Amino acid sequence: MPKVTYIEYNGTEHVVDVPVGTSVMRGAVDNNIPGIDADCGGECACATCHVYIEPEWFAKTGARSSQEESMLSFAAVTQDNSRLSCQIEMTAELDGLVLRMPEGQH
Amino acid sequence: MTTDGSRIVVIGAGHAGGSAVALLRQYGWSGAIALIGAEPLPPYQRPPLSKAWLKGEADGDSLLLRPARFYADQRIDLRLSTRAVAIDRAERQVRLSDGAALEYAHLIISTGARPRTLSLPGADLRGVLTLRGAADADRLKAALGPGRRIAIIGGGYIGLEVAASARALGAEAVVLEREERVLARVACPVLSDFFTRYHAARGVAFELGCRIEALEGRGGAVAGVRLSDGRLVACDTVLVGVGAAADEDLARDAGLDCDGGIVVDGQARTSDPAIFAIGDCTRRPLPLYGRSFRLESVPNALEQAKQAAAAICGRPAPPPEVPWFWSDQYDIRLQIAGLPFDATETVLRGDPEAGSFAIFHLAADGTLRAVEAVSAAPEFMGGKMMIARRQRLLPERIRDTAISVKDLPA
Secondary structure (H helix, E strand, C coil), X not given: CCEEEEECCCCCEEEEECCCCCEHHHHHHHCCCCXXXXXXXXXXXXXXXXXXXXXXXXXXXXXXXXXXXXXXXXXXXXXXXXXXXXXXECCHHHCCEEEECCCCCC | CCCXXXXXXXXXXXXXXXXXXXXXXXXXXXXXXXXXXXXXXXXXXXXXXHCCCCCCCXXXXXXXXXXXXXXXHCCEEEECCXXXXXXXXXXXXXXXXXXXXXXXXXXXXXXXXXXXXXXXXXXXXXXXXXXXXXXXXXXXXHCCCCCCEEEEXXXXXXXXXXXXXXXXXXXXXXXXXXXXXXXXXXXXXXXXXXXXHHHHCCXXXXXXXXXXXXXXXXXXXXXXXEECCCCEEECCEEEXXXXXXXXXXXXXXXXXXXXXXXXXXXXXXXXXXXXXECHHHEEEEECCCCEEECCCCHHHHHHHHHHHHXXXXXXXXXXXXXXXXXXXXXXXXXXXXXCCCCEEEEEEEEEHHHCEEEEEEEECCCEEEEXXXXXXXXXXXXXXXXXXXXXXXXXHHHHCCCCCHHHCCC
């Protein structure tokens, strides 16, 4: 199963299996990894699953939709490599994905 | 924090309870945690029950808040199909429907809310449904399809979402509302009008300002709704969507302060310092609005789950959040930030005819109190931030869509 490395703001790393077809947000929630709140449950309605994708992986995660773009533009401390993790679906090509969490989601 | 030997009991395995147990582990609680759920399912998401789940677009596992294995992985003693029947505060014990008694160091009550029912002749006929849990949604789903006709009593969020889903499934839908407009309790008239027209254009019928005399049946099954003007609205299913009341019986029986919801403070603590209450069952302070209120929403459940878990684990209290709500109907996304308490002026931004607009609610001094955004994510997100900052805004700037949301305060 593909693996994803989630790095908390304090540097703690979590490497977990995320099944193909599952969102990167759910991978964190299902393993109780702190730092991703996901208030709306993956509807792209709240911007509380904001993550920074490691640059070498960013292009592989695909393009942001216009809804995601709007939500992100108001999230705390966005960067060029910001994504909402509920909008990234796990694929075999994303095996090894590394991402970092912002300081907070609210 | 080391607290082995002391147990946290959480009564109610909904969104609030299910989130609280996960956060307690994230925050380092190492002692025992028991989660008591009356339903046979592990904690699941309720919002899809009137939307994607009802339309058959989501499967069972996607509904779960976390996978079934999660609770064993996190050493959470999940007891399903089990009810708490009494709280003994002197002995710090919860008695369960299976006869067991669980001692607690801290108790979290997250019993949610119960749908209101009608006290009308025929209210107990077969085919008269409410919608709160997954079993309700399964019954409702079985009643919706081509050739079926549902009468929805109550034009609130649940009623309108079910109407949209019913149309998607090919059923006819009629909404019966006591007030002169839908969403009367929760949204402003511009929004009510927009949603009524949007639904009507998709085949939903409306009876506004109507009084219901009785539900009439044939062979024990509902066949129509009799209105006070004598007309019969024919249907084969009735959904009663007239709001919900806090499920506070356990708390009241245990002598905790209740007032249309279990009364809690800003850390979700009840009148007993060992007992917390979170989610739909609580009446909570709203620091931004200087009052207390009962909120029914997932973000509220999550915020209070954070408050209780932080208080129990000795972490700093999380900062207060702006209440928010969402509803999906057809291709519309409604997002509401804040509550229109003390608002004296509403300002429209954008054009309802274009399908994307927002209504800003201002207090007398111009402070932004709430934003209702229809398929307008920037207005929602920006509004939420400005509400938190108690930003004052000028109506003429809000109306000017050439000014970006971010620049509204200037």
